[in-house]
Amino acid sequence: MKPVTFKTTLISSPNNSGWHFVDVPAKVGKKFEKKDKSRRVVCTINGSETFQCALLPSDGDFVIVVNKTKRDRLGIVANDKITVELKADESKYGLPMPAELKEVLRQDREADKLFHALTAGKQRSVLYLIGKINDIDRRIHAALIFVEHIKKNEGKIVGDQLYHELKRPIM
Secondary structure: OOOEEEEEEEEEOOOOOOOEEEEEOHHHHOOOOOEOOEEEEEEEEOOOEEEEEEEEEEOOEEEEEOOHHHHHHHOOOOOOEEEEEEEEOOOOOOOOOOHHHHHHHHHOHHHHHHHHHOOHHHHHHHHHHHHOOOOHHHHHHHHHHHHHHHHHOOOOOOHHHHHHHHOOOOO
8 A cells, every 4th residue: 555645733632631643534544454453554744753653543533642752853732734644554563673572582482472472562562662772781681571571470461560570670
């Protein structure tokens, strides 16, 4: 499928919660296939900020969440007119696989099997969590802790417990 480009407005949530969204008309959003219960796309705003995301249903249309970091880099605020390009996300996970986690999973078949048994959304959460760490040693540390965690919890992620474990100091 060819990329779809359109102009829209950056909107903010009506309850002043701080959330900001790209408004995607239904006729645009429905062009993207629903896979694993979501419509995954690669979004580019104003030709410069590209990221993988989901089209979230909203009152018959769709929205894309735009976090503060992206808004600041783009210099956009609520009610600004923006140009958006969407293309289907053909990646395996919907987010990049951190090299450190990939290597840990390659070396541990049981952990690899448990990771791939997680829902697509939980897999993306783990990829995001580990991938957002800037320091390579901390990414390796987080990947090892995650693998230890899912093995100890029979393939389940226990959120509070995992976050606590990830705070362990690197030895």
